[in-house]
Amino acid sequence: MKTRSIRGHVIGIIAILVSAVIFLVPFAFLVVTSFKNVQEASFLDFTWPREQFAFWENVVAVFQTNDFQLITAFINSGILTVSSVATMVVLSAMIGWVVSRRASRWNGLINMLVLAGLIVPPAVVPTIWVLQGLGLFKTMPGLILIEVAFGMSFCILLFRAFVGTIPKELDEAAILDGAGPLRLFFQVGFPLLRSVIVTVIVVQAVTVFNDFANPLYFLPGAENATVQLTLYNFQSQYQTSWNLLFTDILLITVPPLIMYIFFNRQIVSGLTAGAVKG
Amino acid sequence: MTTLGQVATGTPTPRRRRSRGPLANRSYPHWFLLPGAAVYAVLFIVPTFASFFFAFTRWNFFSIQFIGFDNFVTFFEDPQLTRGFTNTLIFGVITSVVKVALGLVLAVLLTSGIFARGYLRAVIFFPVLVSTIGVGITFRALLDPYDGLVNKSLAAIGIQGPGWLTDPNLAIFSVIGVDIWKGIGLATLIYMAGIVAIPRDYYEAASIDGASGWKNFWSITVPLVMPATTTVIILSLIGGLRSFDLIWATTRGGPGFASDVIASVIYKQYQAGYYGLSTAGNVILFLVVAAIVLPIFVWLNRKQTDL
Numbered sequence: 398m399k400t401r402s403i404r405g406h407v408i409g410i411i412a413i414l415v416s417a418v419i420f421l422v423p424f425a426f427l428v429v430t431s432f433k434n435v436q437e438a439s440f441l442d443f444t445w446p447r448e449q450f451a452f453w454e455n456v457v458a459v460f461q462t463n464d465f466q467l468i469t470a471f472i473n474s475g476i477l478t479v480s481s482v483a484t485m486v487v488l489s490a491m492i493g494w495v496v497s498r499r500a501s502r503w504n505g506l507i508n509m510l511v512l513a514g515l516i517v518p519p520a521v522v523p524t525i526w527v528l529q530g531l532g533l534f535k536t537m538p539g540l541i542l543i544e545v546a547f548g549m550s551f552c553i554l555l556f557r558a559f560v561g562t563i564p565k566e567l568d569e570a571a572i573l574d575g576a577g578p579l580r581l582f583f584q585v586g587f588p589l590l591r592s593v594i595v596t597v598i599v600v601q602a603v604t605v606f607n608d609f610a611n612p613l614y615f616l617p618g619a620e621n622a623t624v625q626l627t628l629y630n631f632q633s634q635y636q637t638s639w640n641l642l643f644t645d646i647l648l649i650t651v652p653p654l655i656m657y658i659f660f661n662r663q664i665v666s667g668l669t670a671g672a673v674k675g
Numbered sequence: 676m677t678t679l680g681q682v683a684t685g686t687p688t689p690r691r692r693r694s695r696g697p698l699a700n701r702s703y704p705h706w707f708l709l710p711g712a713a714v715y716a717v718l719f720i721v722p723t724f725a726s727f728f729f730a731f732t733r734w735n736f737f738s739i740q741f742i743g744f745d746n747f748v749t750f751f752e753d754p755q756l757t758r759g760f761t762n763t764l765i766f767g768v769i770t771s772v773v774k775v776a777l778g779l780v781l782a783v784l785l786t787s788g789i790f791a792r793g794y795l796r797a798v799i800f801f802p803v804l805v806s807t808i809g810v811g812i813t814f815r816a817l818l819d820p821y822d823g824l825v826n827k828s829l830a831a832i833g834i835q836g837p838g839w840l841t842d843p844n845l846a847i848f849s850v851i852g853v854d855i856w857k858g859i860g861l862a863t864l865i866y867m868a869g870i871v872a873i874p875r876d877y878y879e880a881a882s883i884d885g886a887s888g889w890k891n892f893w894s895i896t897v898p899l900v901m902p903a904t905t906t907v908i909i910l911s912l913i914g915g916l917r918s919f920d921l922i923w924a925t926t927r928g929g930p931g932f933a934s935d936v937i938a939s940v941i942y943k944q945y946q947a948g949y950y951g952l953s954t955a956g957n958v959i960l961f962l963v964v965a966a967i968v969l970p971i972f973v974w975l976n977r978k979q980t981d982l
Contacts, residue, residue: 420856430816457921468931488714491707516913516965520957521941546715578707616943646809657804668803669864
């Protein structure tokens with residue numbers, strides 16, 4: 398028993414050292430570089446800033462770039478994330494609710510479409526063509542609907558599984574009391590789905606906020622930039638100003654980080670759904 | 676919890692005898708499906724079907740001309756585009772295999788009695804949350820051939836590091852490494868959930884029979900975490916074959932076109948105004964993903980039910 402715990406400790410210490418080198422050093426490097434001024438940052442040394450602690454100056458500089466593009470970008474990303482996640486949650490919860498509660502002949506088709514939504518890569522130019530036809534290309538509502546369409550499959554999967562665990566007796570009581578389908582869903586179903594809704598919101602919010610490819614394709618233009626695109630735009634402009642680039646990365650990592658700190662458990666349960674058969 | 680498998684096989688929801696057919700169904704009307712179905716049909720299904728038409732055209736929104744299989748021929752004759760095709764396969768396969776192997780080992784380690792478990796889990800998972808573009812830019816600095824931290828550290832112990840992202844033969848593998856760095860936390864978490872769900876009785880029975888740790892791993896853990904393995908393989912394959920962000924943030928497909936994948940070719944051809952060729956790339960990507968993921972999916976699910 399004793400030799401075993403010693404071995405456990407040795408493995409533990411090795412694991413901590415290795416993980417520190419592989420996972421913490423890149424992050425620490427990011428942080429210390431964002432503290433430096435341009436000249437010092439250009440050496441790419443992994444050291445504490447020697448010449449000047451320039452973090453605050455860097456933050457101001459990053460915000461001022463391109464007429465405060467980062468502020469616009471935070472607003473854009475905020476609108477995009479909140480609207481698309483809210484829409485996604487309501488629409489997919491309704492689908493998951495009906496599909497799970499009702500044995501319909503449509504269910505086979507719906508399952509197939511959900512699976513297709515997870516696997517099939519979206520066809521980029523034809524999607525732009527459709528958006529143009531609807532007058533939604535290069536507009537925020539267009540991008541919001543795109544995120545909804547691409548994210549729904551994952552949400553439906555989670556909702557459908559969860560609805561299956563809620564006893565139907567609760568519905569039956571409400572139906573006997575004369576509740577219509579809308580009242581049944583919003584007043585009985587929705588509150589019972591609370592925990593899975595939180596999971597879906599957190600996972601999808603982080604996904605949409607970190608999304609790069611869809612805004613790049615479907616919402617081009619500097620005034621429309623989302624936070625991920627500021628990195629892309631600043632990259633050519635800053636050339637070797639690693640300090641500013643890294644400061645920008647740090648700033649746009651703050652919202653997902655806050656999400657992680659508060660909703661750690663929900664993120665984990667949402668992302669690991671499927672690991673256990675049941 | 677659900678498995679991806681239920682979707683494919685379309686396991687019907689268990690029907691309750693007590694539900695009263697049409698009356699009960701009226702409480703779950705089909706029109707609930709409509710709003711979601713409308714968005715999905717217009718912005719996903721229509722473009723997907725349209726892509727099978729536009730892939731056979733020379734197209735730029737203003738004019739369109741049917742050219743048969745020319746785009747596909749170009750795709751497989753032009754060495755730049757062929758390289759993108761093979762790189763996609765390399766990227767998808769290597770990242771999936773490594774994530775399965777490493778993820779399982781790390782998960783076993785983290786569910787054993789090791790100390791500082793919480794710290795290790797948080798550290799490994801954190802990169803999953805950082806934006807892919809941010810990770811890509813950070814590693815561009817770390818992997819810089821002259822000033823990068825990696826090569827400076829190697830130089831300190833007397834090894835001259837290669838040009839990780841600038842050597843045409845190495846670039847795609849370096850990006851693969853970064854992708855594994857970013858995604859391993861998710862694979863580990865999925866495996867941890869799978870391992871925790873294995874009933875302790877199996878291990879107790881095995882230890883009475885005198886089975887060692889190694890034997891336990893192969894005869895109990897590996898077969899019983901099969902659902903987790905399925906999830907990790909499918910997710911990594913889907914993500915890996917479609918990967919764009921990380922490649923764009925680290926190499927932009929370069930040097931030259933050495934690290935291009937189909938997804939980056941699609942973007943480049945779109946930017947260059949070759950919409951038909953770009954769409955043909957999309958169709959090829961669709962076929963590649965379907966041809967690889969679907970058989971594995973069916974096979975893994977069958978294996979799962981055999982147990």
